[in-house]
Amino acid sequence: MDMSIALILSQDGITNGAIYALLALALVLVFAVTRVIFIQQGEFVAYGALTLAMMQSGVLPATVWMLVAMGALVTVLDGGLALKAGQGRRAASVAGWNLGYPLALAAVVGGLAVKELPLAVQVLLTLAIVVPMGPMMYRLMYQPIASAPVLVLLIVSVALHIAMVGLGLLFFGAEGQRTPAFSEFSLELGPLMVSAQTLWVVVVSVLLIVALYQFFERTLYGKALRATAINRVGAQLMGISPTLAGKLTFFLAAFIGALSGVLIAPITTIYYDTGFLIGLKGFVAAIIGGLASYPLAAVGALAVGLLEAFASFWASAYKEVIVFTLIIPVLLWRSLRSHHVEEEE
Template sequence: MDATILGFLLLDALQNGVIYGLLAVAMVLVFAVTRVILVPIGELMMFAPLSLVWLQGGKLPGTLGLALALGALWALLERGRGRGLPLLGGVGLLLLFLLARGSPALAYPAAIFLVVYLGVASYRVFFQPLREATVLAYLIMAVGLHVAYQGLGLVFFGPEQYRPEPLLSGEVLAGLSWQGVLVLLFALLAVGGLYLFFRLSLFGKALLAAAENRLGARLCGIRPEEAGMVAFAIASLLAALAGLLLAPLINAAYFMGFMLGLKGFVAAILGGLLSYPVAFLGALLVGLFESFTSFYASAYKEALVFLLLVPALFFQSLRARAVEE
């Protein structure tokens, strides 16, 4: 291996690692607040660029109907004035999509709004009614949603892969495009924004309180259900933006989100599903490990990446046993 190959591998590791990091941070946030392991985050990530491509082609994607159907169920589950949010959101989403068919500039915010609305509606319809369930029950529901959303993605968009036009074209240097730089900048802004959100904003402090002690947060007037909706909204926003920025680099297809989400889950496990900075650092480690294993043992790179779960879970079990003692 010479310096040129090493540079390519490091750049590839950095670009992949920051995407895994964003997904890992989103999963840690959702798990800390709701105890839900957000398995379908990869599908939410792919729904954004696929819906964008459909809109740019002048067609309404099937994901719009899915979001509106879940929004209607959300409204039925609410009582009184609580129905206003899902109904207004659904009407706004439909109007935005109708306008975006004739205006490519509106396609990006429409795709982002769709994924955020779909993520929050999924939490309200499928997870919030199970508020007293165990982590295992949440996991079974999340896996079921992943299977359902992936199957619906095949129905909505077909088996083809799509590559949206990049926001920035050209290359900075060999192996690093301007779109890749945009991905890196977004990752830095997202991490910095989340830090400020949790440290300075009232909503961020409420989320931290709900993650630390749900009963104590409820006694202080913080509703864990609303905290869960905010957590799902932030996670869905991160997934949508990451998908829109990443799709011009790797293509987008209904099946591609699962592997990305699974590697984000590996990074989240490395962080113990509790620490945002450690999860992001774990994601960089996953990206670095994947990049070098793809060079030395490309046929086994996926298996080797997932092997990182073994020492991470072993360490977590030892730490949990030490806490119990």
């Protein structure tokens, strides 16, 4: 291996590591706030990429109807509770946000020639479709069992992952999709040719991480999520709604997943089940951070990306094995340094 090959592999590793870092941060955030191991994070990546691909092929994305169905269920649950409590205005608000919005979005996407719209508008429509599924998923699947043990929440996550993979096959088919690059620009740095899409991935990832840091440090909702992550019971006693914290957390996780899918769709072919492996690598990075430390998770993500890139050169047939084996020494090290702590009641 000469220096030019090492630079190319490092570029690939940093690009992949930037995406894994975003997913790892989302996984750490969801677990810290809700105790949910968000296995289906990768499915939001695939749904975001394939929804954009369907728009660009001139087909109405089936994910629109999934959003409508989820919104209808949330409307029945929350709207029914509001009506029973005599809160007609709240029931109307619930119906407007959870049913009116998806139906209006379906009408807009179905009525426009989405294929001819600018890429930025297509990306915004993709996020508008996929991201609201996050808080709706929390309301339907996790909120009723929010106080359940972590093992029960994990079983629910596994079931949702399997369901979303099956729905992905139904919605998008077995064929892989790839979207056009955001720009054809490329930058030559000595022996290294850096494509514009690589720059998009790295720059957007860094900007999003900075934006999340500012959100948690300077906004009221961000501080509420931090408080919930540190002490759920204490935050609840201080008036912070655990339901709101859960929905907001799932919103951020879905946004990160969908945006990551949009960013990597021009770089690699995305299949209905591609998100599982991508999510698992983000999970490895989150484990390196102990499902608690954001900086360690980000560093772990870069390590996973670089290890994957160099392993693909030296032993491409075993690169996945090498990446996932990384979790074993990390778990051993953490098990030797940590003490058993009873789960918070």
